Amino acid sequence: MPGKLKAKIVAGRHLPVMDRASDLTDAFVEVKFGNTTFKTDVYPKSLNPQWNSEWFKFEVDDEDLQDEPLQITVLDHDTYSANDAIGKVYIDIDPLLCSEAATVISGWLPIYDTIHGIRGEINVLVKVDLFNDLNRFRQSSCGVKFFCTTSIPRCYRAIMVHGFVEELVVNEDPEYQWIDRIRTPRASNEARQRLIFLMSGELQRKIGLKVLEMGGNAVVGYLQCFDLEGESGLVVRAIGTACTLEKISTFPATATHPSNSSPSKDMKEPVFGEEAPGVPLSSGPPTPLRAQTFSSFSPSKSYSRQSSSSDTELSLTPKTGMGSGGSAGKDAGPLKALLKQQTQSALEQREYPFFTLTVFPPGFLLHVGGVVSARSVKLLDRIHNPDEPETRDAWWEEIRQEIKSHAKSLGCHAVVGYSESTSICEEVCILSASGTAAILSSRFMQDGPLDTELRFEEVVSPGCGFCHIPYDELNIPFPAQLTYCYCCRRYKVPDVLFTTIDLPTEASVTGKGCLIQARLCRTKKKAQGEVNATAISNLLPFLEYELHTQLMNKLKLRGMNALFGLRIQISVGETMLLGLASATGVYLTALPSPGGIQIVGKTPSDITYEQHISNMQKKINDTITKNKELYEINPPEVVEEIIGSPIPEPRQRSRLFRSHSESSDDVSEIDLSHGKKDAFVLEIDDTDAVEDIHALLTDSPTPAGFYSCNTEIMPGIQNWTSAIQMFTSVRVFRLNANLTNQGLNKIFSDLCENLLKSLYFKLRSMVPCCLCHLNFTVAIPEDELIQVAVTAVALSFDKEQTLENGKQSGEKTPIKAITENDEQLQFNLELNAETSSSSISPKGLSEVGSHPSARDRCSSWIEQLKLKAHTIRRGSVKTTSSMEKASPLPEGRSRSLRSNRSYSGSSVAVVKMTPLSFIPGAKIIKYLGIINMFFIRETSSLREEGGVSGFLHTFIAEVFAMVRAHVAALGGNAVVSYSMKECVFMENPNKNQAQCLINVSGDAVIFVRESELELTSVQPQSATTQTSNGGEGT
Amino acid sequence: MSVELDVFVGNTTIMDKEVYQLWLNGYTVNDAVKVRIEGGVMEECEASAEVLLSDTMDQYRTFQMCERLLHHPAKLANQLLFQIPPDRQAMLIERYYAFDDSFVREVLGKKLSKGTKKDLDDVSIKTGIMLKSCRRQFDNFKRVFKVVEELKGPLVENIRQHFLLPDPLARDYAAIVFFANNRFETGKKKLQYLTFQDFAFCAGQLINNWTVGAVDNMMEDMDVDLDKEFLQDLKDLKILITDKDLLDQHKSLVCTALRGKTNVFNEMEANFKNLSRGLVNIAAKLINAKDVRDFFIDLVEKFIEPCRSDKLTSIDVNLYLTHYTNSAHILDTFKHHTVWTRYMGVIKSCILRMYHD
Secondary structure: EEEEEEEEEEEEEOOOOOOOOOEEEEEEEEEEEOOOEEEOOOEOOOOOOOOOOEEEEEEEEEEHHHHOEEEEEEEEEOOOOOOOEEEEEEEEEEEHOOOOOOOOOOEEEEEOOOOEEEEEEEEEEEEEOOOOOOOOOOOOOOOOOOOOOOOOOOOOEEEEEEEEEEEEHHHHHHHHOHHHHHHOOOHHHHHHHHHHHHHHHHHHHHHHHHHHOOOOEEEEEEEEEEEEOOOOEEEEEEEEEEEEEOEEEEEEEHOOHHOOOHHHHHHHHHHOOOOOOOHHHOOOOOOOOOHHHHHHHHHOOOOOOOOOOOOOOOOOOOOOHHHHHHOOOOOOOOHHHHHHHHHHHHOOOOOOOOOOOOOOOOOEEEEEEEEEEEEEEEOOOOOEEEHHHHHHHHHHHHHHHHHHHHHHHHHOOOOEEEEEEEEOOOOEEEEEEEEEEEEEEEHHHOOOOOHHHHHHHHOOOOOOOOOOOOOOOOOOOOOOOOOEEOOOOOEEEOOOOOOOOOOOOOEEEEEEEEEEEEEEEEEEEOHHHHHHHHHHHHHHHHHHHHHHHHHHHHHHHHHOOEEEEEEEEEEEEEEEEEEEEEEEEEOOOOOOOOOOEEEEOOOOHHHHHHHHHHHHHHHHHHHHHHHHHHOOOOOOOHHHHHOOOOOOOOOOOOOOOOOOOEOOOOOOEOOOOOOOOOOOEEEEOHHHHHHHHHHHHHHOOOOOOOOOOOOOOOOOOOOEEEEEEEEEEEEEEEEOOOOHHHHHHHHHHHHHHHHHHHHHHHOOOHHEEEEEEEEEEEEEEOEEEEEEEEEEEEEEEOOOOOOOOOOOOOOOEEEEHHHHHHHHHHHHHHEEEEEEOOOOHHHHHHHHHHHHHHHHOEEEOOOOHHHHHHHOHHHHHHHHHHHHHHHOHHHHHHHHHHHHHHHOOOOOOEEOOOOOOOOOOEEEEEEEEEEEEEEEEEOOOOOHHHHHHHHHHHHHHHHHHHHHHHHHHHOOOOOEEEEEEEEEEEEEEOOEEEEEEHHHHHEEEEOOOOOOOOHHHHHHHHHHHHHHHHHOOO | OEEEEEEEOOOEEOHHHHHHHHHOOOOOOHHHHHHHHHHOOOHHHHHHHHHHHHHHHHHHHHHHHHHHHHHHHHHHHHHOOEEEOOOHHHHHHHEEEEEEOOHHHHHOOOOHHHHHHOHHHHHHHOOOOOOHHHHHHHHHHHHHHHHHOOOEEEEHHHHHHHOOOOOHHHHHHHHHHHHHHHHHOOOOOOOOOHHHHHHHHHHHEEEEEEEEEHHHHOOOEEEEEEEEHHHHHHHHHHHHHHOOOHHHHHHHHHHHOOOOOOOOHHHHHHHHHHHHHHHHHHHHOOOHHHHHHHHHHHHHHHHHHHHHHHHHHHHHHHHHHHHHHHHHHHHOOOOOOOHHHHHHHHHHHHHHHOOOO
């Protein structure tokens, strides 16, 4: 079914001078969509033309609407010679195709030229009239919402999480076509930009189709990447998590929460009797949410949900009844097993039980096993038939299968925080995938056996549940040291936990976290083809092993016991491999306190040597002590005394699984554990080890007032101010030839450290502040060049961890005390459970105990950042709903926002950008659609543009400007979950040339400052006195 | 081993005021780094020289990229490339257009031409202001001059609107433009004791009273040129010195008024005709462009110096000029009261301002 696309060209401003004689320009505009082109009149002799054109109308298929961008070209009319192009604007129509996103694109957009950069701006109006599509066999997927955000978007609730969607599109790279020899760089760049726009549109449409097939209406955690394979082509691939989302209605009458939508929840209610007497939660809206959503998605419901949508179907039948399911832990053995089997059956029907989410709705993530990753080295060959991208698909399939099997061996049925990446050098390509093996609740899965499952889910205490091992302790897949959970004392936990997800909001954490990086360089010989691929795959295991060791040591050095947001990037160059692992270290209260690091020398005969060692040991111990102070890690030791020493368990090491396969199919699995050795003993047997320890100690601490993490938020800091500063920093370092591994390591490590130091210095005015979502990307653009790019956001916070107590009722405890408080409560409860209750199920008690503290925390959070409330744990249901009440009239607000802006005329609207999924101190009231932009910039006058730095600086600033302008045109005032996914920089200083490709993405949103919402939020708060509503009115 | 490329781009453009000032002052990156190290920013923020260098280079690059926009400050507000908060924009503009009094004193009243620009190295040596900074200031003068030259309406208002400058700075620029347009001589040795602010004050007086805009502010003519008609009329004042009776009458009126009110009465009496001739001659000659240029030197030579050699205090001068002006109105045969008031008002305030050491 067709849709009608309408565009109107209003005016231009700040146009460049195209006619030297008059110092003016005779500009006109070509508007092109698909194969149809319209032109405006020439507006003679002006740098600020007013075209005020008619509405240009395009009648097109919605399939094309999804694939094609609207292409606007501004030209200078020339009577005698060919018209000169001033620049272009590509407009992604997609946000207009979804009824819940933007309705019009209107505003000043930069006119971009790949050679000259931004050349003035053009004011356009774009609308789409879409007719309803009821065609079963349609190729379009209009209406499916896309989110880059890797959590459930802030103003939606997840009704269902369907699972993994992936798609891949290939084409020839225009830059490598024969025609490129004769056409201008501009034409070639534009062909490339346009092609990638088309390919991403197509990709999105195809993913959307899969989502519809699965019965979903949205893709969350949408991650799209380009592989510039050079001669062999251009691959655009994307992964995401299909969901059924429902907009949270912000009116109190309909305010509900996913967790009280299930009937079985009510059975549990009486447990809370003392606190919410006589008012069961079900008194809310009687309509079960599930039913609602189904009806609203009736068109797609007819499709079979059993997704086998991937182009390349696997014959692999999922094995049911995994081994670990049968023999679970002693405590809740049968329950756990049952639960596991049920969710498993739900998950195993999926081809890949993968989730790109890193933050989960409350109660969704039950247990975390550990990081699973897989890599494979491939030799690229020409893609012969772009319509059948079989090889690429097959490659990824291999890797995904591997990941899946790793997860299984960890006793997990799902992989969360899943991502995929590549690194290409000449014809060698490393494909990587990683994620966190986990057990999920079937609450959000369509065929989950709801009634039975929920009962067992209550077992898990929210602060520590996810740490409990999912695998069978008698049949541990790797050597592990298990202890009883330091929170609930009931289940086993590992001594360290590595994950790729964000820290769950309900997790109890001691102290603050920090960014931990492992950096490694390995030289390799120059080689070609198969030999090269083999060499690389031989090196990979060592690289990963060392990265892992470094991570572990650095974690210990900071006195922490868990890593979140782990991202290991391996980059391949002609003569070296680079490995960079970044993660946020924290001290999970549930996990045992990490032991120190012990240094052991191999040749104890020499006295000076021993002295040297003891010196180093002292230094290390001092550092650990200092770090513990710095990050405020002082775990409650009382607990330990009372409980007694944990049951001795076999010593364990890591849970980082991975393997490599080269072009051939052999898949080798390497156990990363350090054998039977004590995990924390560093043996100094050669100079290497000494170097390693030095490297350990040279990591300079963050300057006072700064914290850093690569996750969304920093545990232990809550009172963010509204000051945010997103930034991108890029450095390229030239190496000398003939460096040793050690030398390289040092240089690489210094490069990263110095970059961080520079960032701290730059942002010193924001202190106290935290650099969040620090995302490092490394590349080897050329031999002897290392490129490091960082995108992050600096958030400043109030130093005093106190609350504005004004509106709070007396029962509230200041936030500072909460962590300890939590501890206390749980501890007390523990005693209760052990002494008094033999008849009552301990699980029930634990629920009661955790509740008040949960509420406390919750209420303070709401005071602080209301927008976060819906991620808070189960116990806080009532509070959450109050928050929803507090948020008023999003629609009206957005409309008024827009009209305000259009009045304001020339002054530029401020658009915030952040890699986080939220904006501190503000509430996101509307998602306007995904921003996915790709730009190429080229210059042949590098020196004149200020050298490479000047060139790239301008380009990045231009990209920011274009993102902001497009968001503003959609009616938004911020981009969340922003990321720069590609920054490929190439230079040729001798020829005075450089070229750069940048790909950015994010979600355009409208947010409203909480201070503006305050007026309306007062009301529900004053209504709190009614105890019948329980904890509602915080 | 070297850093080949090093950039930092913030969504909100980060600009350090201190570095901005160093850049404006014409420091090279390396010199700026030295100054910053001496300033102690390193200890304060636990930074190394390397970090400081990287930051300084980055800031310099940002400023260079912004400079284009600063040439048209109105563009800064509605450009899309840099997201700069409004208060920051105002700071950037104000500091970019700020100038050194010692520099402006050197070029005040000179033609803002290429020739003058070439001589800037001498100015730089003389004033100790870096050449780069001199050039920036000179180019600012020239840019403002070019834009305002052709505009209708009040000069100060035009400058404020086009360059988004705060009021005092806009007034200073108006003075600079006015001086450059009329090519007032300010460089003579005898005028060296006068500061830029003295001249700026006088310029303000002239702009407000002697231009076309002054009488008829919404007229099509501009503020930058003196009112030709008025200058023509000034010739009529000559009667005050050519008519012997009138001159004597004027003198006796002034002397009557002054007697007993000052210690230097005798000197004033003795010098009356001389001083009066001086002032009226200046008025009569102003119709010639050449004599307009010498306006200030004439004031000094014909009035201020004689007064000073007679040891008049500025109170004396004030007294004298007040009575001198007022007495003329009492003269029977003197008809040009409006012109006289318009002329003497400015002359009086200019002289009083200029009457210092």
